[in-house]
Every structure is written in C-alpha cells, then in structure tokens.
Amino acid sequence: MKKTLLSLFVLASGILLSFTLPHKGYHVGDTATDFSLKNIDGKMLSMADYKDANGFIVVFTCNSCPWAVMYEDRLIDLHNTYAPQGYPVIAINPNNPEIKPDDSFEGMQMRAKEKGFPFAYVFDEKQTVFPEYGATKTPHVYLLDKDRVVQYIGAIDDSPKDASAVESAYVANAIEALKVGKRPDPKSTKAIGCSIKA
Amino acid sequence: MVKALKSILFLFIVASSTNAQDWNLKDVDVINSFDALEQRFVLKDGGIHVINFWATWCKPCVAELPYFEEALLATEKDKIKFTYVSLDLEKHLDSKVIPFLNESNIQAEVILLTDGKYNSWIDRVDPSWSGAIPITLITQGTKKVFFEGSVHSAQEIIDLIKKVNI
Numbered sequence: 001m002k003k004t005l006l007s008l009f010v011l012a013s014g015i016l017l018s019f020t021l022p023h024k025g026y027h028v029g030d031t032a033t034d035f036s037l038k039n040i041d042g043k044m045l046s047m048a049d050y051k052d053a054n055g056f057i058v059v060f061t062c063n064s065c066p067w068a069v070m071y072e073d074r075l076i077d078l079h080n081t082y083a084p085q086g087y088p089v090i091a092i093n094p095n096n097p098e099i100k101p102d103d104s105f106e107g108m109q110m111r112a113k114e115k116g117f118p119f120a121y122v123f124d125e126k127q128t129v130f131p132e133y134g135a136t137k138t139p140h141v142y143l144l145d146k147d148r149v150v151q152y153i154g155a156i157d158d159s160p161k162d163a164s165a166v167e168s169a170y171v172a173n174a175i176e177a178l179k180v181g182k183r184p185d186p187k188s189t190k191a192i193g194c195s196i197k198a
Numbered sequence: 199m200v201k202a203l204k205s206i207l208f209l210f211i212v213a214s215s216t217n218a219q220d221w222n223l224k225d226v227d228v229i230n231s232f233d234a235l236e237q238r239f240v241l242k243d244g245g246i247h248v249i250n251f252w253a254t255w256c257k258p259c260v261a262e263l264p265y266f267e268e269a270l271l272a273t274e275k276d277k278i279k280f281t282y283v284s285l286d287l288e289k290h291l292d293s294k295v296i297p298f299l300n301e302s303n304i305q306a307e308v309i310l311l312t313d314g315k316y317n318s319w320i321d322r323v324d325p326s327w328s329g330a331i332p333i334t335l336i337t338q339g340t341k342k343v344f345f346e347g348s349v350h351s352a353q354e355i356i357d358l359i360k361k362v363n364i
Contacts, residue, residue, distance in 0.1 A: 137330035
C-alpha cells in the first residue's frame with residue numbers, strides 16, 4: 001500500500017513537474033515579483049522603492065546590442081514623459097560581461113553618464129531576474145501596473161530602425177490605456193533583438 | 199597538347215573558383231518586404247532549403263556561420279540550398295556585411311531583409327520565435343523545422359536537416 005502511495009506520489013509530482021518546468025517567464029496577467037538589483041549609483045534598487053508608482057516600464061536592455069542602442073533616446077523620452085505620471089522606466093542589463101565586456105557594471109555607468117539616462121539602470125548580475133521574467137533579448141519590455149501585474153510584453157514601438165517612422169508607439173499606447181482603466185491592445189508584440197548572453 | 203590544354207583549363211577552374219567568393223553589393227539581394235522573402239522559403243523543385251537569420255552585430259550569429267558553411271560543403275551532393283538572411287541595417291551593407299562575407303569566404307546565398315515592421319512578420323517565420331537571433335528555418339515542400347538559438351557544430355545542422363527530411 002505504502003509502495004502504491006509512494007509511486008502515486010512520484011507519478012503526481014512527475015506530472016506536476018512536467019507542467020511547471022516549462023515556465024518560460026511571465027505572460028500578460030501574471031504578477032511580477034520585485035527584485036533587488038544594483039543600480040548604476042551603487043545602491044540596491046527595488047520596485048518597492050518607488051512609493052508613488054502607478055506602474056513600471058521594465059526594460060531589459062544593454063550597451064552592446066545595436067538594437068538596444070537605437071532605443072536609448074526613445075527610452076529617455078518615455079521616462080521623461082511617463083515618470084512624472086507614475087510610470088518610470090527601470091532598465092535592467094541581463095548580459096554576462098564575461099561574454100560581452102561592454103555590458104560590465106562599469107560599462108553601464110559609463111553609458112548612462114554619456115547618454116544622461118534619467119532612469120534607473122540596474123545590473124542583473126546573478127542573471128536570475130531575466131529568466132524569471134522570460135526575457136530572451138534586448139531590448140524587451142514588460143509594462144507592469146500598480147500591482148505589478150504584467151499588462152504588456154514586447155517591443156517599445158513598431159519601428160526600431162527609424163524613430164521618425166513609428167506608426168504604433170506600443171508602450172506609450174499601453175500606458176495611455178492603463179491610465180483610463182483599459183487593457184492595452186496589443187498586449188504583446190515582437191521585435192528583433194540581441195539574444196541575452198547567459 | 200591535350201595535357202597543356204587540360205592544365206590551362208585546371209588553372210582556369212581554380213582561379214574562377216577562388217574568385218567566386220568575391221562579394222560585391224550586387225551579390226546581396228536587398229528585400230524590403232517579408233512577403234517577398236517568404237515566397238523564397240519553399241523551393242519549387244521540392245529541395246531542402248536551410249535559411250539562417252543573422253546580422254554582423256550578432257556575436258553568436260557570426261560565431262555559428264562557419265558551421266553552416268561546413269554543413270553546406272558536407273551536403274553538397276544532396277543539393278541543399280543555404281540562404282543567410284541578414285537583418286543588418288541597409289546602410290551597413292557596404293561597410294559591414296560585404297567585408298564580413300569576403301573575410302569569411304561565405305558560399306551561401308545572402309539576402310538583406312530591410313522590412314522593419316517586425317511585429318507583422320516574426321510570427322510568420324514561426325509563432326514560437328521570440329525575435330532574438332540567430333534562428334534557423336529549414337523547409338522542404340510543406341514540411342518545416344524551426345530552431346531558435348546557436349548551433350555549435352555542422353553536425354547539429356545536419357541533424358536539423360534530417361528532421362525535415364524524414
């Protein structure tokens with residue numbers, strides 16, 4: 001009897017595992033867990049530190065990917081527009097600097113200074129946060145609401161190569177939807193990016 | 199006399215085959231709509247088509263291309279077509295893509311895809327594609343194999359080809 005129970009248990013946990021293992025990060029509707037990551041000012045930063053936030057523009061980005069670099073100015077604009085409305089940008093560098101030396105913590109500090117990033121730029125040094133989110137590339141945005149529920153996943157807009165040719169500003173539109181209590185549409189998009197270097 | 203002709207012919211073949219890898223702007227097809235690219239995925243003669251999406255700025259892409267070249271040579275008798283679809287910026291075709299193709303002695307066909315409306319076509323390559331490169335797509339008729347990530351040997355590519363060819 002014991003044996004049967006045990007094998008049932010093994011079977012059950014096997015089934016459970018097979019369902020939980022392919023956790024490929026967050027989907028729209030999931031609640032994101034907070035993190036504590038080192039910001040370029042040397043201090044640890046969490047979403048909980050933002051007392052008046054209505055949400056967060058969490059973006060996995062880096063210094064070394066040309067497609068991430070093409071979006072730097074647009075991230076600055078997004079932050080300058082939406083941080084005062086309670087939606088700050090938090091940029092997270094997920095790359096392993098041993099593979100991409102430009103993405104070292106010092107490299108992040110340097111790039112932030114050069115560009116005058118007005119937003120937090122934190123380092124996922126242990127590479128634990130990006131798999132939790134399911135980020136696969138840079139840049140890769142997760143828009144969270146006040147309760148840290150993921151409301152939008154994907155690209156910043158529909159024209160990475162040319163900011164003047166943007167037809168759909170996905171992230172800005174998604175925030176505008178949240179502001180009036182609507183669900184973003186589209187709730188997810190795709191774009192080309194650099195694979196995250198683990 | 200025949201011998202001399204033969205050796206001249208031989209020299210000519212050697213010379214032309216080494217010259218064949220000189221890449222110029224006109225050797226890379228610039229395609230500005232995914233629709234046009236998609237029409238080339240499935241070969242009309244029913245052959246196998248190995249399509250790799252890459253860019254010169256993508257380190258793992260550049261690192262794996264030699265394995266594709268190796269696989270291309272290893273499968274030469276099977277008449278498998280290899281195409282590398284570059285997602286580089288068009289302004290870098292002359293300054294980065296062409297020099298890379300020459301340095302790496304690339305033999306496959308190379309296309310530059312400039313269609314910037316990524317969200318409209320990434321799912322059409324494969325719904326599971328996140329948008330990160332490299333990826334490899336292998337088609338034969340209605341059969342298709344999609345692989346996201348890097349390969350680390352020519353054998354891995356040959357194994358992928360076998361999957362479509364079952």
